[in-house]
Amino acid sequence: MTQRSSYSASRIFAVAPMIDWTDRHCRFFHRQLTRRALLYTEMIVDQAIIHGDADRLLGFDAAEHPVALQIGGSDPEKLARACAIAGGYGYDEINLNVGCPSDRVQSGTFGACLMRTPELVGDCLAAMVEASAAKVTVKCRIGVDDQDPEAALDALADAAVKAGVETIWVHARKAWLQGLSPKENRDIPPLDYDRVRRLKARLPEVFVGLNGGLKTVAAARSEMRELDGVMLGRAAYQTPDILGEVDAAFYGEPARPVDxxxxxxxxxxxxxxxxxxxxxxxxxxxxxxxxxxxxxxxxxxxxxxxxxxxxxxxxxxxxxxxxxxxxxxxxxxxxxxxx
Structure with missing residues (x-):
């Protein structure tokens, strides 16, 4: 078991959860470049946690703190059981995936599919909050397929807040579950940062973080005028040197070149x-x-x-x-x- 570090949600730069990329070795490497960024695991399905090798799936080096576990699932009971198991590993945050558009999550009716059922998301999050000593958060899209992003995102956010969740990360694109591949869903649906800003304006007491399309620390920093956090994925992975800028740009630490x-x-x-x-x-x-x-x-x-x-x-x-x-x-x- 590892010990959790102190973790504040007041001002956050995060490296996004990315399947096949943000494993424990990736996170340990990223931690050598930034002391303060919040690092996410790959999405791990609740049933894998319940029935699989928990140490292999959930174990991590204490140096990775602050680190968040992202879970996939749609059954409140199973998610609660997975959170209870994960509690022994000392994650700083447990996040529910409501944004992944892959065929795998569609067949399991979780990930981005859950944008269609905000009441179920609320039930899942409430069960996770009850079962977890760590902070529970959610990461979602602005909608799926033909949904109206205004109604879809508000409904999801309201369900999350009702469940006791105070942190919402938003990938500022729709997910098209029919007609686009997971890779295409990362690029083709247009970005709508204004929709995320409107969510923050409507819910000023809720932490709202932005994900999607951000390529530099400077571009990410500029979004902090109206939002609470930013999350980079591919840019952080493919050009990890930029993580060396994070601690000074977001956390007020002295600017230092990467050693x-x-x-x-x-x-x-x-x-x-x-x-x-x-x-x-x-x-x-x-x-x-x-x-x-x-x-x-x-x-x-x-x-x-x-x-x-x-x-x-x-x-x-x-x-x-x-x-x-x-x-x-x-x-x-x-x-x-x-x-």
Missing amino acids: YGAVIATMTGYAVRHVAGGGKLGQVTRHMTGLFSGLPGARRWRQILSEGASRPDASPRLIEEAFAAVRLEPAAGSARDAA
């Missing part, structure tokens, strides 16, 4: 422990390939990690070998990622 040498040393030590415990080097390094984007040597860094980590005899020292190819000071006038 890449310290990051590499920590991640190498982490990989040594992971491999010694029976893990594979690539499970760690696959999350690190986006580091150094725009610096000379970044391409070689990616190549060494991507090709080398798949070898049967791959050693964690591969991380240091790849780092040696990077020049941290870009040449004047050089194109980004020209190496």
